[in-house]
Amino acid sequence: MSERTARHIAPAKGKLGVLCVGLGAVATTFIAGVENVRRGRAQAFGSLSQMGTIRLGKRTEGRSPLIKDFVSLANLDDMVFGAWDPVPDDAYQSALVCGVLDKHEHIEPIGDFMKSNSPMPAVYDQAYVKRLKGTNVKQGKTKRELAEALRKDIREFKTNNGCDRVVVMWCASTEVFITPGPAHQSLEALEKAMDENDPSIAPSMLYAYAAVMEGVPYANGAPNLSCDMPAIVGLAKEKGVAIGGKDFKTGQTLVKTVLAPMFKARMLGVAGWYSTNILGNRDGEILDDPESFKTKEESKLGVLEYILQPKLYPALYEKMYHKVRINYYPPRGDNKEGWDNIDIFGWLGYPMQIKVDFLCRDSILAAPLVLDLALFFDLAQRAGMHGVQEWLSFYFKSPQTAPGLYPEHDLFIQQTKLKNTLRYLVGEEPITHLGVEYYEYGEG
Numbered sequence: 001m002s003e004r005t006a007r008h009i010a011p012a013k014g015k016l017g018v019l020c021v022g023l024g025a026v027a028t029t030f031i032a033g034v035e036n037v038r039r040g041r042a043q044a045f046g047s048l049s050q051m052g053t054i055r056l057g058k059r060t061e062g063r064s065p066l067i068k069d070f071v072s073l074a075n076l077d078d079m080v081f082g083a084w085d086p087v088p089d090d091a092y093q094s095a096l097v098c099g100v101l102d103k104h105e106h107i108e109p110i111g112d113f114m115k116s117n118s119p120m121p122a123v124y125d126q127a128y129v130k131r132l133k134g135t136n137v138k139q140g141k142t143k144r145e146l147a148e149a150l151r152k153d154i155r156e157f158k159t160n161n162g163c164d165r166v167v168v169m170w171c172a173s174t175e176v177f178i179t180p181g182p183a184h185q186s187l188e189a190l191e192k193a194m195d196e197n198d199p200s201i202a203p204s205m206l207y208a209y210a211a212v213m214e215g216v217p218y219a220n221g222a223p224n225l226s227c228d229m230p231a232i233v234g235l236a237k238e239k240g241v242a243i244g245g246k247d248f249k250t251g252q253t254l255v256k257t258v259l260a261p262m263f264k265a266r267m268l269g270v271a272g273w274y275s276t277n278i279l280g281n282r283d284g285e286i287l288d289d290p291e292s293f294k295t296k297e298e299s300k301l302g303v304l305e306y307i308l309q310p311k312l313y314p315a316l317y318e319k320m321y322h323k324v325r326i327n328y329y330p331p332r333g334d335n336k337e338g339w340d341n342i343d344i345f346g347w348l349g350y351p352m353q354i355k356v357d358f359l360c361r362d363s364i365l366a367a368p369l370v371l372d373l374a375l376f377f378d379l380a381q382r383a384g385m386h387g388v389q390e391w392l393s394f395y396f397k398s399p400q401t402a403p404g405l406y407p408e409h410d411l412f413i414q415q416t417k418l419k420n421t422l423r424y425l426v427g428e429e430p431i432t433h434l435g436v437e438y439y440e441y442g443e444g
């Protein structure tokens, strides 16, 4: 057993409220999934918090508990759900429209539960999501007033549901691209801009502001700026709140952040990487708008640059051509097909190709991430870890970091970081994989 001291973690007692911004494909698949698991009708495949183990100590010790038995996480039975959405459909109706889950297998048997979850009116403005019309929308004279209305929703949800704690998860549409500007640099500037209805303040920023002001952790599953700005980061530190994002790492980028480290590890060059997708759900339709796609494109393009480090390895990666496309193609619904063509080169420059055709299900990959993030953000909050949660980079395409740090994109570095953080929280030794102690030369 380690001699390190464990961090104080407040117990996960009582109910954990999970408030989803957006009650579309990802959110309904997450909520319905948790309920099916709770009723013993399905298993939480894809969820590290529910199915993963963590090795402790030396390889000879044979200690590998389940993560959920090792750290204090909220129990699935203690989770209650709420949401905001400009579309008034309840979770049952929305899940049917999104068409991710089988109606008879996973929706009808929990129909009453799904019908009892109706979205609260959203803070929504079509200027930020061009391809979506909303009717279930809050009215307010200023953006500050709208943010205050969200704060009231959070407080009322907490009281009405008898929650001990709440987390807010952005599972809503990708907003148009916004470059960080003066209004995002400090709390004072942000609040002034909210009062003045400055167009650089998008709805997602108001949700982040409201959550943090209420002392509630906030995780951003889309590539919008939202909480990724000095004003909210500073506020989160001041209020002692865990925040993080951006953009759930699910299909193509998940694969990319596994393959690219392999090329770099073996010093194989990459001449080009062409990624394209066909996707027919509402997310695909929204991303068909060039302004929303630009936000997504930035998030998807960054990963190779950081993993392959062309400045350190110019001969291998400096000339790489990287292209990402998303094409809206309604017949496929949520079942995305992602193709990658990768032109690589090896010994003496001889070219080779790798083709990936990933027939995935977008929301099936995203739902367990929402669950893990809700549980781990709640853990971070109870452990007094405030501000940006870089240790949860594992879940994001475009991880938020402390200023001046470049993000880690390699999935297995991210996994090590996550598991070592859990070990650190509980007072176990981090695992370095050094392993000299198993060999004679280890005693040195």
Ligand SMILES: NC(=O)c1ccc[n+]([C@@H]2O[C@H](COP(=O)([O-])OP(=O)(O)OC[C@H]3O[C@@H](n4cnc5c(N)ncnc54)[C@H](O)[C@@H]3O)[C@@H](O)[C@H]2O)c1
Pocket: 021, 022, 023, 024, 025, 026, 027, 084, 085, 086, 087, 098, 122, 123, 124, 125, 129, 132, 170, 171, 172, 173, 174, 175, 203, 204, 221, 222, 223, 247, 248, 249, 250, 251, 281, 282, 283, 362, 363, 365, 366
């Ligand atoms: N599924 C994945 O694999 C994946 C991966 C990474 C990121 N994402 C992101 O997650 C988000 C959700 O994806 P989805 O497939 O569920 O999309 P979706 O279109 O099915 O659902 C999004 C919901 O958000 C609502 N919404 C839009 N603006 C809102 C606002 N201001 N307030 C409250 N609700 C709002 C929409 O009405 C819609 O119901 C998207 O931004 C998507 O890009 C998804």
